[in-house]
Amino acid sequence: MLPLFGDENRRKINLGGSSSVSTLSAITGQAKARRVERTEQKRRNDSAIQIQAWWRGVSAIRHAKKDMRRAFERDVNSLTGLRCAVLIGMDEVVLGKWSQTIVAKGEGSLFAHAVGPDQSSWLVLVRQICVLLMRSVAASPQSPNAMAHLKIMTMLLSADVVSRNLGPQGRDIAADILRYVLKRRFYALLSEALRSIPVTAAKTSPELPLLVPLLTVAFSTFAQTTDTYADSLMALAANILTIPLLPNRLPIPSLTHLSSRLPLASFSLLALPTDSLSISGKIHLIANLMAFTPPRYAVLPAAALTAYCTLLVSLLDALPANALEGNSPQSSSTIAGAAADIDSDDEDSRPTVSIVSSFTNPNPPPQLPTLDARTLKRLATLVTPAHLASLLMVTQKHPDATRSAVFRLILALEGIWPGKRSAMLGAIVVGGGGTSVIKELWRGSVRRANAASILREFMRPSDEANPSIPPLLFLADLYTHALLTMGDDEFFGTSAHSQSASAPRNPMTLDELVVFSRLLLDVAFGLYQGPLDADGDTNMSGVTGPKGVRYTWEEVREKVTKCLVAIHARDSRRSFTPKDHWLVSTQIDLLSFVEAALFEERQISDARAVTTRQIARLAPRLGILHNIPFSIPFSTRVQVFRSFILSDSMARQRNSTEDVYHGGRYQITVRRESIAQDGFDRLRDADLKGRIGITFIDKFGEEEAGIDGGGVFKEFFTSLCKEVFDTDRGLWLANKKNELYPNPHSYATEPHSLNWYRFIGRIIGKAMYEGILVDIAFAGFFLAKWLSKQSFLDDLASLDPELYNGLIFLKHYAGNPEDLSLNFTVAVEDFGVTKTVDLIPNGSNIAVTKDNRLQYIYLVSHYRLNKQIKLQSEAFFEGLSEIIDGKWLKMFNQQELQILIGGTDSPVDLDDLQGHTQYGGTFDPNHATIISFWRVVHSFDQEQRKALLRFVTSCSRPPLLGFKELMPNFAIRDAGSDELRLPTSSTCVNLLKLPRYQSEKVLRAKLLQAITANAGFDLS
Structure with a gap:
């Protein structure tokens, strides 16, 4: 049916509103699109206008240039x-x-x-x-x-x-x-x-x-x-x-x-910002300067030479280490290179402290350019003896500023060419007027240095470079190197050679060394103590270093410490410093220092193996004890050592779960006739930190009666040491002072012999762990190895006096050393057969000359003192380190280690001994025989007192910290009324068995007879 009024055109109304919104959105979108279209059209029009304008300009320029070219041609x-x-x-x-x-x-x-x-x-x-x-x-x-x-x-x-x-x-x-x-x-x-x-x-x-x-x-x-x-x-x-x-x-x-x-003479005007140059640019600038400048050193004005050296220093310090060596491998054919290689053999051969990276750098090293061989050759002239000599020669006629710049340059060369450091210093010491350079450094710069100002720069870095730091570091390096081949006679000026005007002398007087060493000590001690980070640790890694040198503060500290330790070693052998010169007791509270050191030891005891440098950073007090221990009184360090052992023992007891212990004791049987072999067989793998129970088997195969309360073990231990250190066994030799060192012969390096050295190291470790004094004296150069130190020329005197005198003669020889027909070899005798060993590759074909004789002296000494007994020493230290932490030993020097092992060589303090003596039987302090005994002993001289001590305890030296530390205590027991008997002793329990003598005269005679002839000596 058709609509009656044609309502198809009627406006439709949606009461829900959705259609209106959709229509509005569509209208808005259309408007936006038209706006964008207009904008784009305008942009295209503007671009077209610009292109047309540009094209018209180009066309006009072309036409103009054509016109100008025609005019030009006319x-x-x-x-x-x-x-x-x-x-x-x-x-x-x-x-x-x-x-x-x-x-x-x-x-x-x-x-x-x-x-x-x-x-x-x-x-x-x-x-x-x-x-x-x-x-x-x-x-x-x-x-x-x-x-x-x-x-x-x-x-x-x-x-x-x-x-x-x-x-x-x-x-x-x-x-x-x-x-x-x-x-x-x-x-x-x-x-x-x-x-x-x-x-x-x-x-x-x-x-x-x-x-x-x-x-x-x-x-x-x-x-x-x-x-x-x-x-x-x-x-x-x-x-x-x-x-x-x-x-x-x-x-x-x-x-x-x-x-x-x-215009080299105008170099003082040069203010080149070296930071703007690339690594390659810096390197080639150095190489080109080396081509043009050295021939004109002698005629350059002081200001220009100073500026030239300063520029080289800034360039060198801005380069990574080894940058000037290019990508070619370092040659090891030179004498210096061979010496460096040999040094590495024994630098830290002990297994007690694992060598790990001190500070891991998360940033990769900069990429170094590949250098042409001709550039490398030109750069190499920087560190040649001829160039160093020419640099030092011009300092003789220039003012202090120029000399200081030259010294800073040589110091910078050490840093950029670490592999050439030894050769450079050796060239200066031998042929570069080392004596005059050391004197000039000391008297011209370092003598005026102030430790407080250096440490202020360390604590609060400033933009101004401290002028005393570079000469101090260079002097420390140079004098340390000079000491390597300087005998004590030359050092103290006591030999006939030193009286000759032409012979080398110690460039510093003993009085100057007193001042210098104190400066080094104050600087080193301050550097080991701070600054501290938020956790209280020494924060050295974040402090780059002093202005004016390429070295970090850690490297500065190491240089200062190395020289300080070398000077202290001379003073240890023959003191020339005043009393308490090496101590810093007035600067710290010793009690809190000890407590802090014990805390630091506990903190790092569970950590992975660390280096000495890491210890100094993580534990500053331990850093002091390990690097400059002589700054702390010896008695304090002994207390710290015993505290470390006590702490270790307690921790071990808490963690011990081994079944081999019965009643807290590891029990073994030992035959009287075979103490050393049975001890080796039964204890080589035992935990010697625990208590050891000993049962002796007599010559009839029967067990000896008695319960080991500690005395039987000491008896076993005393007898064991007496056997294993007997030089007739072939493992040890004795020098003229009757000091022991490992036998260098080849059979001592066989596996069985090395196992014995390892076992003996464990035995000595056990003695030190338990505080048992052993009447054994080790050679100083061997004790130095316990501390990871090398031995040098002067130590050779105690090993081979004839060889030492021959090397001293060569060192001071005024003629041509080539006339002596020496080469870089050493003769070694083994089982009556002499063979020749090259000290360096092809050494038999390299003659000893005036220029290389110090290297020869060093290499011969190094071979005899270090290389020949390397394997034996390593085996001994391996066993020792199973019982005694190597870090603990670093608190002492060689002489102090000997005291730890065998007691002090100081006079016997009878008042201390009498105050810590126990009495048994009818004896008491007021007994007439005891009163007579002490009156007689007080009349003894020191040798007789030591003989008494040896008679009773098996060791003639007093305990380190006094007789209160003697375990068990010194004791005197009533041995009856028979005055015909001599006194006897039980060394296993430090007991003197003394008859009741009525006459003081008889007591004196019987006691002297017993202690001087060991009459009545009783180990039972």
């Missing part, structure tokens, strides 16, 4: 032609034609418009054309037009040429043109040109003779006092002297020209 030589060439710009055809035309017509053609009304226009145009020509040469230095370009530039920039054509004003005009091009990368463009010419074309390139004079034209044009001169010098250094193989790129005449005109 009159190349005119001012209009010059103007057209400048406006056309970098068009090689136009520039080439202009240059060729001017060169063909001569100088007059170039300067024709430089006078008259066109002078100002000409000057503006030639400045611009000069820059264009330089850019063209830089882009293609071997192009056909380059020669003409360079000739034009030579005319315009040469004051002589310009003056010849323009008269007196010519010099100012040339300076104005040069000043203009200098501001527009003149030296950078010259550098590009030089780098573009291959090194192989140096001899034949016709451009180089014209290019090279431009390098130095500024220094003949401007006065030395002007800023332009200084800026040119800096640009020359940054752009030209950083070119790889610069001397090799130049023909001989050009090289001579450049070398003679380099």
